[in-house]
Amino acid sequence: xxxxxxxxxxxxxxxxxxxxxxxxxxxxxxxxxxxxxxxxxxxxxxxxxxxxxxxxxxxxxxxxxxxxxxxxxxxxxxxxxxxxxxxxxxxxxxxxxxxxxxxxxxxxxxxxxxxxxxxxxxxxxxxxxxxxxxxxxxxxxxxxxxxxxxxxxxxxxxxxxxxxxxxxxxxxxxxxxxxxxxxxxxxxxxxxxxxxxxxxxxxxxxxxxxxxxxxxxxxxxxxxxxxxxxxxxxxxxxxxxxxxxxxxxxxxxxxxxxxxxxxxxx
Amino acid sequence: xxxxxxxxxxxxxxxxxxxxxxxxxxxxxxxxxxxxxxxxxxxxxxxxxxxxxxxxxxxxxxxxxxxxxxxxxxxxxxxxxxxxxxxxxxxxxxxxxxxxxxxxxxxxxxxxxxxxxxxxxxxxxxxxxxxxxxxxxxxxxxxxxxxxxxxxxxxxxxxxxxxxxxxxxxxxxxxxxxxxxxxxxxxxxxxxxxxxxxxxxxxxxxxxxxxxxxxxxxxxxxxxxxxxxxxxxxxxxxxxxxxxxxxxxxxxxxxxxxxxxxxxxxxxxxxxxxx
Amino acid sequence: xxxxxxxxxxxxxxxxxxxxxxxxxxxxxxxxxxxxxxxxxxxxxxxxxxxxxxxxxxxxxxxxxxxxxxxxxxxxxxxxxxxxxxxxxxxxxxxxxxxxxxxxxxxxxxxxxxxxxxxxxxxxxxxxxxxxxxxxxxxxxxxxxxxxxxxxxxxxxxxxxxxxxxxxxxxxxxxxxxxxxxxxxxxxxxxxxxxxxxxxxxxxxxxxxx
Amino acid sequence: xxxxxxxxxxxxxxxxxxxxxxxxxxxxxxxxxxxxxxxxxxxxxxxxxxxxxxxxxxxxxxxxxxxxxxxxxxxxxxxxxxxxxxxxxxxxxxxxxxxxxxxxxxxxxxxxxxxxxxxxxxxxxxxxxxxxxxxxxxxxxxxxxxxxxxxxxxxxxxxxxxxxxxxxxxxxxxxxxxxxxxxxxxxxxxxxxxxxxxxxxxxxxxxxxxx
Numbered sequence: 021x022x023x024x025x026x027x028x029x030x031x032x033x034x035x036x037x038x039x040x041x042x043x044x045x046x047x048x049x050x051x052x053x054x055x056x057x058x059x060x061x062x063x064x065x066x067x068x069x070x071x072x073x074x075x076x077x078x079x080x081x082x083x084x085x086x087x088x089x090x091x092x093x094x095x096x097x098x099x100x101x102x103x104x105x106x107x108x109x110x111x112x113x114x115x116x117x118x119x120x121x122x123x124x125x126x127x128x129x130x131x132x133x134x135x136x137x138x139x140x141x142x143x144x145x146x147x148x149x150x151x152x153x154x155x156x157x158x159x160x161x162x163x164x165x166x167x168x169x170x171x172x173x174x175x176x177x178x179x180x181x182x183x184x185x186x187x188x189x190x191x192x193x194x195x196x197x198x199x200x201x202x203x204x205x206x207x208x209x210x211x212x213x214x215x216x217x218x219x220x221x222x223x224x225x226x227x228x229x230x231x232x233x234x235x236x237x238x239x240x241x242x243x244x245x246x247x248x249x250x251x252x253x254x255x256x257x258x259x260x261x262x263x264x265x266x267x268x269x270x271x272x273x274x275x276x277x278x279x280x281x282x283x284x285x286x
Numbered sequence: 287x288x289x290x291x292x293x294x295x296x297x298x299x300x301x302x303x304x305x306x307x308x309x310x311x312x313x314x315x316x317x318x319x320x321x322x323x324x325x326x327x328x329x330x331x332x333x334x335x336x337x338x339x340x341x342x343x344x345x346x347x348x349x350x351x352x353x354x355x356x357x358x359x360x361x362x363x364x365x366x367x368x369x370x371x372x373x374x375x376x377x378x379x380x381x382x383x384x385x386x387x388x389x390x391x392x393x394x395x396x397x398x399x400x401x402x403x404x405x406x407x408x409x410x411x412x413x414x415x416x417x418x419x420x421x422x423x424x425x426x427x428x429x430x431x432x433x434x435x436x437x438x439x440x441x442x443x444x445x446x447x448x449x450x451x452x453x454x455x456x457x458x459x460x461x462x463x464x465x466x467x468x469x470x471x472x473x474x475x476x477x478x479x480x481x482x483x484x485x486x487x488x489x490x491x492x493x494x495x496x497x498x499x500x501x502x503x504x505x506x507x508x509x510x511x512x513x514x515x516x517x518x519x520x521x522x523x524x525x526x527x528x529x530x531x532x533x534x535x536x537x538x539x540x541x542x543x544x545x546x547x548x549x550x551x552x553x554x555x556x557x558x559x560x561x
Numbered sequence: 562x563x564x565x566x567x568x569x570x571x572x573x574x575x576x577x578x579x580x581x582x583x584x585x586x587x588x589x590x591x592x593x594x595x596x597x598x599x600x601x602x603x604x605x606x607x608x609x610x611x612x613x614x615x616x617x618x619x620x621x622x623x624x625x626x627x628x629x630x631x632x633x634x635x636x637x638x639x640x641x642x643x644x645x646x647x648x649x650x651x652x653x654x655x656x657x658x659x660x661x662x663x664x665x666x667x668x669x670x671x672x673x674x675x676x677x678x679x680x681x682x683x684x685x686x687x688x689x690x691x692x693x694x695x696x697x698x699x700x701x702x703x704x705x706x707x708x709x710x711x712x713x714x715x716x717x718x719x720x721x722x723x724x725x726x727x728x729x730x731x732x733x734x735x736x737x738x739x740x741x742x743x744x745x746x747x748x749x750x751x752x753x754x755x756x757x758x759x760x761x762x763x764x765x766x767x768x769x770x771x
Numbered sequence: 772x773x774x775x776x777x778x779x780x781x782x783x784x785x786x787x788x789x790x791x792x793x794x795x796x797x798x799x800x801x802x803x804x805x806x807x808x809x810x811x812x813x814x815x816x817x818x819x820x821x822x823x824x825x826x827x828x829x830x831x832x833x834x835x836x837x838x839x840x841x842x843x844x845x846x847x848x849x850x851x852x853x854x855x856x857x858x859x860x861x862x863x864x865x866x867x868x869x870x871x872x873x874x875x876x877x878x879x880x881x882x883x884x885x886x887x888x889x890x891x892x893x894x895x896x897x898x899x900x901x902x903x904x905x906x907x908x909x910x911x912x913x914x915x916x917x918x919x920x921x922x923x924x925x926x927x928x929x930x931x932x933x934x935x936x937x938x939x940x941x942x943x944x945x946x947x948x949x950x951x952x953x954x955x956x957x958x959x960x961x962x963x964x965x966x967x968x969x970x971x972x973x974x975x976x977x978x979x980x981x982x
Contacts, residue, residue, distance in 0.1 A: 568874065568877070568878035569878070571879060571882070572878050572879065572881075572882030573882075575879065575882045575883050575886070576882055576883075579883060579890065580886070580890075582890065583890075583893055588842075588843075590846075593843050593846055594846055594849070595883050597843075597847065597850040597853075598849070598879060598883060599879075599880065599887070600829075600850055601851065601852065601853025601854040602854075602857045602875065602876070602879060602880045602883075603880075604826060604829060604850075604853075604854040604857075604858075605853065605854045605856060605857025605858035605859075605860070605861060606857055606880075607822055607825070607826060608823075608826060608854070608857075608861070609857065609858045609859075609860070609866065609867070609872075610861055610866060610867055611822050612820070612822045612823060612826075613861075613866070614861075614866040614867070615815065615816065615819035616816065616819050616820055617866075619812060619816050619819070620816045620819075630809075631812075631813070633813065634812075634813035634814070634815075634817040634820070635817070635820050637813070637817040637820075638816065638817040638818070638819065638820020638821045639820060641820075641821035641824050642821075642823070645827070651773065651777045652776060653978075654776070654777065654778075654780075654781040654978035654979070655776070655780050655781045655978075656817055657781075657977070657978050657979070658781035658782070658785045658977045658978045659781075659784060659785070659788065659817060660814050660817055661785075661977045661978075662784075662785040662788045662969055662977055663788060663792070663810060663813075663814035665965055665966050665969065665977070666793065666966050666969075667792065667811065668962050669959075669962045669963045669965065669966035670792060670793060670796040672958070672963060673796075673959065676955045676956060676958070676959035677956055677959040677960070677963075679955075680953075680955055680959075699945045702945055702946060702949070703949050704949070706946065706947075706948065706949020706950050706953070707948075707949040707950075708953075709953075710952070710953025711953045711956060711957060713953070714953075714957040714960075733950075733953070735908070735909070735912050736946075736949055736953075737950045737954070738912040738916070739916045739942065739946050740947045740950035740951055740954070742912065742913040742914065742915065742916030742917035742918075742920065742942075742947075743916050743917070743920050743942055743943055745913070745917045746916065746917035746918070746920030746921045746923075746939075747920055747924060748895070749896075749899070749921060749924070750921075750925075752892050752895050753892055755885075755889040755891065755892060756892040758885060758889065759885060759889045762882075762885075
């Protein structure tokens with residue numbers, strides 16, 4: 021039996037496959053459970069609650085709100101950056117509808133050509149839901165190249181002076197350039213990323229920030245759809261599993277029980 | 287508590303940021319023009335990086351993935367120039383290829399123009415494959431067959447170059463110089479080749495993990511790495527001069543941190559007492 | 562000696578134009594000029610290298626070489642232009658879903674091994690018993706930092722009355738703050754090096770102060 | 772029909788991709804391997820083809836600016852000139868090797884690009900001065916760890932006073948390692964959850980998420 025498994029599966033990934041199957045089942049199970057009426061309450065994510073405050077501020081000052089999902093090297097197919105940008109674009113829905121409700125105009129700066137239709141559609145629908153037309157030049161593709169994109173956004177800051185900047189997605193060095201640039205023009209800044217090297221800068225420089233998995237959980241937090249809530253609950257169960265495995269490997273290492281690690285590495 | 291004290295505290299807490307920038311600019315540029323020659327400590331991983339190249343037998347092939355984004359040239363220029371000069375001086379042929387961004391090929395030209403070629407011939411002593419699209423799958427394909435991209439950076443057919451007639455794939459390589467998880471995943475580990483990490487300062491933490499795990503043999507990271515490397519080679523250049531500038535400005539920032547926080551705590555206590 | 566190379570003069574002036582951003586936080590013609598120049602160059606780069614070269618090398622040359630199926634991604638890519646045809650915007654969804662999903666899955670499957678399992682298994686070396694006091698204390702801090710850090714990201718566990726949960730959650734937050742401080746402190750030096758690169762260009766290459 | 776194109780087709784296609792790429796990851800099979808590699812290449816080609824949408828977006832916007840004579844409209848004309856120069860220069864000869872292209876890229880593009888990156892220095896010091904104050908326990912922990920790490924990082928310190936870097940070294944190598952790995956792990960969970968939602972066809976955010 022084990023010999024057959026070893027022949028079919030790539031070595032080192034056997035336990036990972038088991039883990040993946042467990043993950044899929046868990047998430048599926050909890051999505052169904054929520055649909056059947058299980059109630060969950062998510063802990064608060066202040067950065068997402070602050071979006072309404074941000075657009076409110078824009079309405080008071082009569083200035084636009086600015087949103088950007090950050091940078092991807094190559095395109096949206098980039099494995100490290102693309103998913104975070106997509107998670108960021110989900111938050112655009114919240115920003116756009118909140119802006120539309122208060123009659124604030126929105127500016128979306130983009131680095132990915134493929135994201136242009138997504139953003140345009142999102143903005144159009146959000147304004148249409150409020151019976152308004154989306155502001156002209158709302159969605160702006162700037163450049164695929166990192167610093168041309170940075171220059172474009174900073175230049176826009178100086179010209180249109182948005183009263184709030186929502187930076188959610190993947191960032192490299194531009195995280196700090198956007199966040200501090202926002203501070204120079206006296207705007208409110210909400211930042212969010214799961215980019216390991218940049219969370220620290222958002223933590224230091226933004227008025228509100230979220231980081232790590234909170235970015236991926238944002239959609240569940242905003243929409244509260246059963247599919248998404250179920251997935252979050254499932255992921256919490258996985259976290260317990262991961263904690264358990266971590267502690268077990270740690271104990272196994274301490275008590276020189278090597279079989280466990282070789283099983284996990286199978 | 288005098289009013290004078292309070293106004294000093296206020297002033298410390300509300301310095302115009304432009305004043306800080308000007309001080310930083312001065313602290314960076316003065317030592318650059320007139321280096322003070324403060325001592326440099328050479329870290330073990332830089333020594334290992336140096337030794338890995340120094341101990342290569344002549345004629346063994348090195349593959350460089352010197353993938354410098356244009357914006358990072360300021361930090362990585364000296365790293366690359368010193369490394370390439372070392373290879374040329376030791377008569378070691380090398381292949382350069384990059385995968386991150388197409389403008390890496392241009393930055394490589396800019397870097398290589400600063401190297402004394404010592405009469406080395408293109409195609410025999412070095413080959414610049416240029417930029418390959420496709421990220422990790424391209425890395426894997428290139429390792430299997432060096433002529434996979436077809437043409438080099440200048441439009442020559444790779445099959446016609448003498449160096450690539452002699453060396454065919456990653457199996458013929460003695461040392462990899464490069465960065466990134468993908469290099470380790472696709473080149474160093476599967477082909478069991480020694481690898482030197484060539485990284486930006488901010489990726490030092492990741493590089494150290496691989497170094498400690500014994501996957502890479504040495505690390506060259508950022509300007510401090512370049513300075514130590516130049517020091518080891520006995521050719522102190524701009525990076526060594528830059529160390530004084532970096533030390534001075536960093537110490538200024540640390541001082542600023544202490545003073546502002548002392549002032550802040552003092553100010554807070556004051557307010558609390560008044561209430 | 563000040564440089565006589567026109568290229569260096571242009572580069573140096575553009576460098577100063579960009580820094581004019583920091584003089585006042587208002588738009589000025591110099592920064593705007595530099596911005597339009599780089600955006601223009603980058604767009605030209607996008608057209609020639611990102612688009613034409615890639616379509617040629619990775620698409621058309623493969624179709625000519627016999628791999629006819631490579632027409633599919635080109636057609637998929639062309640579908641994105643349906644965005645300019647009123648009423649047919651929804652056609653863009655299929656190609657976008659394709660491109661995006663490839664990225665997400667490549668990330669996710671790599672993350673399972675390189676991120677999740679590496680992290681879980683790394684704790685095996687953090688020995689607390691059988692080493693000296695300092696090492697075992699350090700290793701204890703390592704494992705607590707890891708576990709409490711993960712605890713911070715529980716989304717639905719708050720208020721369930723798990724004993725010690727809130728304290729552990731707070732500890733996770735503090736550990737994350739240590740991480741942020743460390744990252745910030747580590748990065749400042751390498752960022753300062755960037756400015757040194759530009760200063761070398763201005764002082765030495767342009768003004769020739771050496 | 773349009774409903775299928777609107778929702779079912781993209782979601783099914785996405786789920787199929789997840790399935791193929793996941794199975795390829797676990798199973799030894801050459802056909803799967805080739806299919807997976809081809810899919811990745813296709814994504815590159817499709818994305819390259821689609822890049823024109825971005826270029827058109829810019830062109831429409833700038834033409835409107837120029838027509839309406841909005842502020843700095845003449846610089847927009849300059850932008851279009853640079854675009855044409857680089858695009859033409861990049862295509863002639865072998866891609867990206869003509870003298871025109873390399874000259875513009877080396878002297879103009881590289882200079883601005885590197886300078887914009889170096890602007891981070893000003894931002895990082897301004898943010899450092901403005902925010903690194905012990906306002907709360909969180910901030911205090913952040914400031915104190917940054918302080919020791921900065922001392923650890925001064926090139927001079929390791930040479931002159933080897934003892935001064937001990938605490939910084941401890942923060943870098945011990946205290947910050949746990950949270951670093953925790954962040955890596957939870958980000959991975961978020962990402963895997965995302966992929967699984969696509970596989971189960973429960974996530975429409977892959978094409979924008981609006982109906």
